[in-house]
Every structure is written in structure tokens, then in C-alpha cells.
Amino acid sequence: KILSLIVSFFTSVYVTKWKEFFPLKEFRYPPSFHSRVISCASIEVLQQYLAWRQNDCHVNNQYETCLWMLIKHGKSENEPNDEQALNLMNSCAVAVLEEFEDITFAYGVSDEYSFVLKNASMFYQRQASEIVSVIVSFFTSMYVVKWKEFFPQKKLNYPPSFDGRAVCYPSSDIIRDYLAWRQVDCHINNQYNTCFWMLVKSGKSKSEAQGCLKGTQAREKNELLIQKFGIDYSKLPLMFRQGSSIFRARTEKSVASENKSSVEKVWNKVLVSHCNIIEPSFWMAHPSILNEEPPL
Structure with a gap:
């Protein structure tokens, strides 16, 4: 109420x-x-949340300003999604989880990634500035190293940089709420951007495309895509619609022993999945991510 x-x-x-x-x-x-x-357990948590929102405002505004200036000068990437750029980001995030055992989960959309640490982690003595700096630094390093793997014909013209911050959430439920919000935001932004760029590619100016989409709901955007462009939004790649989730999963493989007999080798492999993390079923299937008890 x-x-x-x-x-x-x-x-x-x-x-x-x-x-x-x-x-x-x-x-x-x-x-x-x-x-x-959103229920905040203390004034400190509320202050951290509001500080994060303000920083998010700055980051998004900075990104949009750069994006539109690049578009204005004809230097934008593939619109609305650059699959190779997204795969590069995913590969860097996988490397982060492989490097730092205390990170149990990552969720990525566009040029943003969220990393979840174990709730009892003593990684860098829980010093936020050190945790953020080492993760951002390693991610950036991997981004530069892996660039040629994903863009062999494209020169990296300027050294990339990423910003980050740490937020301490008081419960796994709030972490799940945050990640669910990120996935909902992924869908909303992708649906809008898909419609926007299809309108622009069909000959409309950017302001005309914005005007066409102003006030439209999800159903109307879906109808626009299928009626005007023959695009079924539900058939677009899951990575575009649901983002990328990265986590460890128990993996078994038969290997030959010294006496040539077959033995089962078990390890935790870092996986990239474009799955639904809003529904409880994902978390029930992977309780170790948030250190929760498995369902009976």
C-alpha cells in the first residue's frame, strides 16, 4: 500500500x-x-545504497554521453548488441572467477559486471578499496590481453579503463533482489535499444525513433518489432535478453590413470550461462553460490 x-x-x-x-x-x-x-537493515546500508545510486547516475550519464558522441561521429559498434564485445567481457569475467576463489558469481550486461564474494570472505581483509582495485585491475588486464582473440582485425586504439565500487548487502535475499533487478534492466534496455536501432536503420532520425518509442510498453515494442521488421523478440539470443551469469559448477570427467584404468575426476568448472536468475529455481539448483543450504 x-x-x-x-x-x-x-x-x-x-x-x-x-x-x-x-x-x-x-x-x-x-x-x-x-x-x-528494498529493505535496508541499517542507516549505513541505506547510505551505501544511495551512494551507489548516485554513482550509477554518473556512470550511466557518462556512458550515454560517450555513446551518442561516438554515434554522432560514425564510430559506434554494432547496434544494438556487439556479440564479440560481449563475449570479450564474458571471457574476462571468467578469468576473474578462475583467478579469485572467493568470487562465487558474476552477472554481466553490456559493459557492466557485478561480482559476488563469499559472505564469509576475508579477501584482502575485507577492505573495500583493495578488493575493488584488484578485481578492476585484473579485469582490465585480461581485457587488453584478450582483445586480439576477439577482434583480430581491429586495433585497440586507446587503453581501456573500468570503474567499480563495493557494496555490502546484509543478506542473500537482498543480493538476489539486486541481481534480479539487473536482469530485468537488461531486458528493458535491450528491448528498447532493439526497437530504437531498427527504426534508425529503417530511415528514421534518432529523435524520430525516440518519439515513436516514447510511452510504449513491452507488448507494444514486441508488436512493433514483429509487424514492422519481422523480428520475434523472444527468438533473439538469450545473451542479449538475459545477460550473462558466470559461476562454478561441479564437473565430472573420466580420465585414464597410470595403470590405464578409468577414474572419475571431479572439479568445479567456471561456466557462462544466459539463464533466468530471477526465478528461485536457479538458486535452488546452485545453493553454494550464496552459501545457502540445498533444498530437502
């Missing part, structure tokens, strides 16, 4: 104040806002 009341009032005020800020622009479609409740 609290959530619905706040969202309802915010929407009402938004509509009421529209003419105050856009006196010459017609309100063509009723807006809607989505939200959810």
Missing part, C-alpha cells in the same frame, strides 16, 4: 506539472512508473 500510494501520487504530480515545464509540448501518452521496496 505504501508503495502504490507513493507511485500514484508521484504520477499524479508528474502529469499535473507537465505544462509547467513543457508549455509548448503536448502530452501524447499517459506516463507510468514502476517501483519496488
Whole structure:
């Protein structure tokens, strides 16, 4: 009730104040806002969350500014998804998990990656600045080393850099909520970007494409893609729609022993999966990721 009341009032005020800020622009479609409740265990957790949101604002704005300037000058990558660039990011994240045993899970979308450490980890004595710096540094190093593997014909013209920060979540439920939000965000952004770039490629200007998509819901975007461009959004690669999850999974393999008899070798292999991490079934199948008890 609290959530619905706040969202309802915010929407009402938004509509009421529209003419105050856009006196010459017609309100063509009723807006809607989505939200959810996050329970913070302490003031410190709340402060960390708000600080992360502010940093996220900066990072996203910086990214969008760079992206549109590159587009303006005709230097953008494949739109809306560069599969090789995503595979490069995934390969770097796999290397991070192989290098640091305390990292149990990673989720990546576009040029962003989230890494989850064991809840009882003493990695670098739990010093946030040291943890972030070593992970970011190693990831960047792998990105440069692996560049030619994924782009053999393309020169790396400028040394890449990544920024990161550490957030301490008080429970595995909140970590799952965060990762679920990241996957939902992946879907929303990919669906919008797919529609946007198809409209641009069909001859519309970027502002016209934005105007066509303004106020549209998921169903309307799906209809646009299939009716105008013959694209079934549900058939697009899972990596684009659901992002990439990286984790260790128990693997068994038969190997020959010294006396030539076959023995089973068991180890934890780092896997890349484009799976649904919103539903509980994934976490029930992999309880060790968040150090949870397996279901009975």
C-alpha cells in the first residue's frame, strides 16, 4: 500500500506539472512508473545504497554521453548488441572467477559486471578499496590481453579503463533482489535499444525513433518489432535478453590413470550461462553460490 500510494501520487504530480515545464509540448501518452521496496537493515546500508545510486547516475550519464558522441561521429559498434564485445567481457569475467576463489558469481550486461564474494570472505581483509582495485585491475588486464582473440582485425586504439565500487548487502535475499533487478534492466534496455536501432536503420532520425518509442510498453515494442521488421523478440539470443551469469559448477570427467584404468575426476568448472536468475529455481539448483543450504 505504501508503495502504490507513493507511485500514484508521484504520477499524479508528474502529469499535473507537465505544462509547467513543457508549455509548448503536448502530452501524447499517459506516463507510468514502476517501483519496488528494498529493505535496508541499517542507516549505513541505506547510505551505501544511495551512494551507489548516485554513482550509477554518473556512470550511466557518462556512458550515454560517450555513446551518442561516438554515434554522432560514425564510430559506434554494432547496434544494438556487439556479440564479440560481449563475449570479450564474458571471457574476462571468467578469468576473474578462475583467478579469485572467493568470487562465487558474476552477472554481466553490456559493459557492466557485478561480482559476488563469499559472505564469509576475508579477501584482502575485507577492505573495500583493495578488493575493488584488484578485481578492476585484473579485469582490465585480461581485457587488453584478450582483445586480439576477439577482434583480430581491429586495433585497440586507446587503453581501456573500468570503474567499480563495493557494496555490502546484509543478506542473500537482498543480493538476489539486486541481481534480479539487473536482469530485468537488461531486458528493458535491450528491448528498447532493439526497437530504437531498427527504426534508425529503417530511415528514421534518432529523435524520430525516440518519439515513436516514447510511452510504449513491452507488448507494444514486441508488436512493433514483429509487424514492422519481422523480428520475434523472444527468438533473439538469450545473451542479449538475459545477460550473462558466470559461476562454478561441479564437473565430472573420466580420465585414464597410470595403470590405464578409468577414474572419475571431479572439479568445479567456471561456466557462462544466459539463464533466468530471477526465478528461485536457479538458486535452488546452485545453493553454494550464496552459501545457502540445498533444498530437502
